[in-house]
Amino acid sequence: MDLEPPERLARTVAAxxxxxxxxxxxxxxxxxxxxLERWQLTPERVFAAGGQISMIVLVRAVDGTPAVLKVGMVNQETAQEHAALAHWGGRGAVRLLRADPAQGVLLEERLRADVSLRSLAEPKAMLEAAGIVQRLWVPPAEGHPFASVADRTAALGAVLRQRREQEFAADARDLVDEALALREELTASAPEPVLLHGDFHHGNVLSGERMPWLAIDPKPLVGEPAYDLAWLARDRLPTLAAQPGSRAAARRRVAKLASSLEVDPERLRGWALFRAVEAGVWYLSVGGREDGELLLEFASWL
Structure with missing residues (x-):
């Protein structure tokens, strides 16, 4: 069987x-x-539309159980994915079957890899997403290994401050300054922390057999729920940007999400702005101008 990395994976990892x-x-x-040999797995196919920094292989265990082998790059965001999945124990998230965390290798229950919440109309997808993410917001175990939102965003903020001075970020400097100021305010007054998914959006919630929808691919942190909703607030951004009244629609979405999940709307607005600016400037730094400018435009609406 051909085990070469899919084109999408090779392109994003190299870039x-x-x-x-x-x-x-x-x-x-x-x-x-x-x-595959060590864990006695029979490969069925490589899922070409899989992760951006991980290779996804649909496999069967020795007893015939369908599963997914995920082999990804280990970095500060992904290093504790196994720990979060183990802590959730299948409640709201894909079930972890086996792991070699040091090598970034996970064996997980198989979901319908090609059916995510993006297959639903936006109102229904948002409703389902809200139900899933609430299940994930549980207290972390004592002595947990997860980074805090405050520490992670401090590191992101330091890099963002450096990138602010680069020519590619010249037009974004006012937004960067606002994002950094908001981060300081938000981390100085954060509510009780819970375990967060860290990368929660419609594409990271798949259809399953055990439950209708389950979250995948966490980049876990501990912190306030508003931080975890920041990506959801800008989900399907190209579609949002293409409709009339995008600014008002974005603000309505933030307000509706905050209300439905009992989160302070100003805290959600602040984290949505910070995360969009940080990601937008990062895209500019790696040559992804179209994605970067769209994220910065979203931030300006907030």
């Missing part, structure tokens, strides 16, 4: 991770083959 990413891609087929 985002540079030389380290290219080395990882070279080693990836051998690593995948090794875990």
């Amino acid at each position: 985002w991770e540079g030389e380290a990413g290219r080395v990882w891609l070279t080693e990836l087929p051998g690593r995948v083959a090794g875990y």
